[in-house]
Amino acid sequence: MKKNLKITPEGTKDYLFKECTAVNYVCRKITKVFENHQFHRVITPALEFYDLFSADSAGIAQESIFKTTDNTGRIIAVRPDSTLPIARLVSTRLQNEIFPVRLYYNQSVYRNNPSLTGRSNEIMQMGVELIGSYGKRADLEVITTAVESMRAFSKSFRLEVGHSGLFEALINDLDADPDTKESIKTYIENKNYSALNDLLDKLEKTETATAIRSLPSLFGGVEVFEKAESIIKAPKALSALSYLKSLYSDLLALELGENIIVDLGLLQRNDYYSGIIFSGYIQGYGDAILSGGRYDKIFDLFDVPMGASGFAINIDYLAEQARYTSKSNIPEVLVYAKNDSDIIDAIKRTSELVKSGVKAQFSDLSDEKEAREFAQRLGIAKFEMIGE
């Protein structure tokens, strides 16, 4: 059998030098935003029981989860998401904590993507979870944290905001079988106007059908609400709409209008979200770089009903961009001990230099010629010999 000794599995890669510097830089910036908002870091295991992610409301496709078994045959998942593990943690270990709690994470998630699509199967993510509160204050706190995180990297980002309750109310009112409803969901999510219209043409022309038909095109600025209010009549849908409108006007008051788009057709993992939903985009990356919203329902899984909202940002692309601007990590000084008896002095000298802010490296080579050559080839400007 051919051994895969010298390659990494598809969808994974090594990070080297500047790439790591860039990852650190991105994570530091985001950490600062999160910690400024008083979120506190948690780390959960990369391995969890598969059961945690298998509920319908988790919204994660079975085939995208890496699985293995433990030594008693129970199915283990390599975490495809960090929110559910944190919900597990909160509903068990933090039961007696003072709520609401603010948690953040900085850890990879793993998805088994179809092969040859160029997608990463190991995705570095940072995100926040605001748990134990409902309503507008919590939603605003989460959205402004998301905005600040993105703003740290790009001025021209877009954050689109929608509400899962709007579609939920409309689809419940619609007189159609579950399969049709499922198709409608998919079509709206993909903004597939033609298929949506074909399908709705077959149904009775009710107010609800008309409202659903218009959802995918209802995205933009404040004008969206006017349009929507003339089309949508169902009371539950209207209450979601008016909530979104008041949230949007708060975001305008916070001077975020330029970066925020309202998208009433925004649907994602629809069984999972139960209130506002949002996705962030930046120039140059073809997919959402940030996604989040309110997902109170997930705590029902643990029998401790609680409000929960948050978001996750994908680090990889931000780091790739930052790599081009991040500083060189080549040392400025190489400290070399001429004889073995000079080693102690050389180590002391190196740490002195480092303390004074110079990027100094103690040479671990024992031949002067080799050490000088190493410095020259790497481009280290100064060679300092101890023991002359």
Next chain:
Amino acid sequence: MKPIRIALTKGRLEKSTVELFEKLGYNCDEIHNKGRKLILSVGDGKFEVVLAKAADVITYVEHGVCDLGVVGKDTILENGTSFYELLDLGFGRCRFALACKKDFDFYHGYGAKTIATKYPNVTRRFFEGKNMDVRVIKIEGSVELAPLVGLADGIVDIVETGSTLKANNLEVKEYVTDISARLIANTASLKLRKNEIEELVKKMEEAIK
């Protein structure tokens, strides 16, 4: 502002799309005289067109290196996942169909059937919808050959006129779905360049009415 980059499916769809662009008054000279150039300017720099094989159009759009794409619904059904489908362009019409030898009673009996196709995903989904287990064999060339030489009981393929089927004593048993060219958009592009894309979509919509 960067031009909007559009991926076109080479061949028949390319021709119809160029006609549509010209109808909208966009200059397509570079496409007509493309030579060996791969990225072509259209509408005096407003758009950039790249020509690609159907499945690659989807790849380019999904990854966001092209903002828009024109591709057949057949390719979308077989390969597509995460992008927006904005418009049915109306041209490139044909149908997916299940066909088999004339006089063959496809749905008779309990034996699992074998289907030859260029579109394994479409085929699998179609039969899953019928709760039928079938064996799917992927064929790259003329699928019609498979039932004739006894490799498969039937085929799932694109049917336009049906003349190839007729010439080989095959017939359509059931239509799977209608197909035509679609305008697709990258998710992020639609958010970041909403106005420009909406303007183009509106113009196209009016032109194909």
